[in-house]
Amino acid sequence: MDVGDIAVLEREGLDLLIGTLRSMGFRTIGPVVRDGAIVHGPVSGAQDLPAGWHDHQEPGRYRLEQDESPELFGWAVGPASWKSEFFAPEETLWRASITAQQVTLSEPDAATGPAAIIGARPCEVSALAVLDRVLMGGAHPDDRYAARRDGAFVVAVECGAPASTCFCPSMGTGPSARGAFDLALTELVDGGHRFHVQVGTEAGAAVMAQVPHRATEESDRSARQDVLEDAEARMGRTLDTADLPGLLARNLEHPRWEEVAERCLSCGNCTLVCPTCFCSDVSDVSDVSGTVERQRRWASCFDLDHSYLHGGPVRPTTASRYRQWLTHKLSTWWDQFDESGCVGCGRCLTWCPVGIDLTEEAAAIRAADGAVATRERRAS
């Protein structure tokens, strides 16, 4: 098989695909149901995938329910993103032992064996590309992230059941798979439970060559088109991205920031579930034996101390912190990394306890472009 080829995998073929990846030494991880949500865990076969599960998402709301339908991927996204597989939520960067005679520094191994992701949504594939640019595309790449990304195998699964909070078409990230996937599957049920497969890379081609598959027929290809067109039509909302970076950049004093701050709890849930948020805190710890460690853990720009400088935070108000998050995600990310930081996955809407919807916030600012929260001038 070659890059760009398409094929059909029968339902049983998915088990064989996962088994092949395992036999090649990959840790196969994919979506599993746990604690009332679809999260990530080890999958040894299709039986571990969320068969018959469907999610209902709205700003501030997430519910799972299961029925008799055979779909393994009849849901959108869960709170976990693939960020945590490659950008560790917590890790030790280096250890140094300090004695009277010497300082010896060592770095723990970053990689834990190559990972094969079974079921990354197109928005998530885009999100990994965004993270790659942030963490590997600069003058000082994060070698720990790079070590984990290197050799990872990505099986994308196109969306057939978007949630009401999804808006990937607005961001150009879905519902069809694009970018750096090794294989992209589309689950088809009518006319036989099977998967339309796109080969994205040489590595993907090599794996597919080992898994029984057949050529596509017109019915397979048009069934896939139907799934994608249907998904796009059912997409939950849109984000108007026309001059969005400029719109936010010129509305830093907009009254909407204070308005959203009355609702925002500054809890940071959005940054936790966002597949592209990358802020981290670095701290050094030591013990009495003279060993010191530098640790890094996920942080959030909603933390009050995130911007601490000269005795206090630069952004002491919720309004200033919400503004920082939204303008970074949709505006200054362009200045810093030449693309948008948002992939339209909708997680920040679903997992916000008060249901703040950034598509609505951006629209409100656009509707009153130029409004300023300052004095009201009355004609004399």
Add this chain to the structure above:
Amino acid sequence: MTATAEHTGRPASQRGTLSPEPYRVTGRRIEGADVVTLALEPHHGRPLTFAHGQFNMLTAFGVGEIAISISSAPGAPGPIEHSVRDVGAVTHALCRTPIGGTVGVRGPFGTHWDIDDIEEGADVVVVVGGIGLAPLRGAVRDLVDRRRAGGGGVFVLAGMRSPDQILFAEDLEEWRRSGAHVAVTVDVGISGWPGRVGVVTTLLPDTPFDPTRCAAFACGPEIMMRFAARALVDRGVDPRQIRVSLERNMQCGVGLCGHCQLGPLLLCRDGPVVPYGGVADRLFMERQR
């Protein structure tokens, strides 16, 4: 750490971007006003090369790491100097590191003052407040040398807290002796102080530089840089010829942790030195950014 301590570490080429290189403190100088200048030399290999205005991330092992501007001149023989103000746990530990002690170094990072970009023969005006002189110290040294070799005038305006807290007083005197125009003012005087009292911008009217042909550098507390830059512009300096050094919370120094963002900039990568005209002028006025 005793004077005979040995330091081992992987060669820089094999170290991750977040692992410090052990350096030894080979000199200390107490500058006053809670400021200590540390002279650092690597135990292994060549000292790092850097440009004026860049910074290193210095590690006090077991305490933490912090961004400190390099205050010596690039190309000057000998150790690399950092002037550290004791204001917190990490800076306290760094300031107390004795000669022979170990400090971790990662760097150099950030943009630089780019003194080589200055038009030949143009005047250079340096406006600094307090320890803001440290990141410009190496640049001023080199500019004073160039002036001796026929370059434009060098004008150093320094605002300090009080007469007993004038940092780098010997450097200021040496530059004055070498032909630079050096003026110092203090915010609060003490009995017997014959010099100027008032903020640093009050020194500008008596500074005879050509605003139409000059480059200006300002470094110090942000409020001081705002007022200094505006005063320079009022005097006729092209805003794009003024460079300032911006500061935000910094934790990785290499554009990965997100803390040093200031609007569109990641200061460890796009700063700390930025032009005033078109960049800092706008950012200074964005409150809580």
Add this chain to the structure above:
Amino acid sequence: MTETIHEILSAHRFLSGLPEGTVEVLAECARAETFESGRLLLHEGDVADTFHLIHPVRVSIEIHGPGHGRHILDSVGPGLTVGLSWAAPPFRCQFDARSLEPEVAVAVDSECLRARLGENPALGYALLERLASVLIGRLQVARVRLLDLYGNDSDR
């Protein structure tokens, strides 16, 4: 609305004892502005084109800095004037001015005012003398505050 401005100005402390006609000249260049509590009347860096006579509450003079938040440098009022930078070049606000309570202020356009005072030098002299006394008072107060009289001796 013009009546309200006239009433405010006639009763305003800053203008008491000034020559006949001062209130009228100011009123010609004035408009009323309302401020909610916490709103800025003036922003540091803006063109200084307005001279505020505030009534009846206080305004704080502030400057913002990263990490320090807002330094409150001074307070003005009640019933006094806000803004000095309009009176001389470079005509640029040096500080922020923030309303501490909801209020109505009479905002005098300074370009209009300077033009009127140019036509009426006697009135101009009287007004600027009054302004000078405000300035002198605030400068004296600022200098004495520099002494930090209530601080510890060891800090001085």
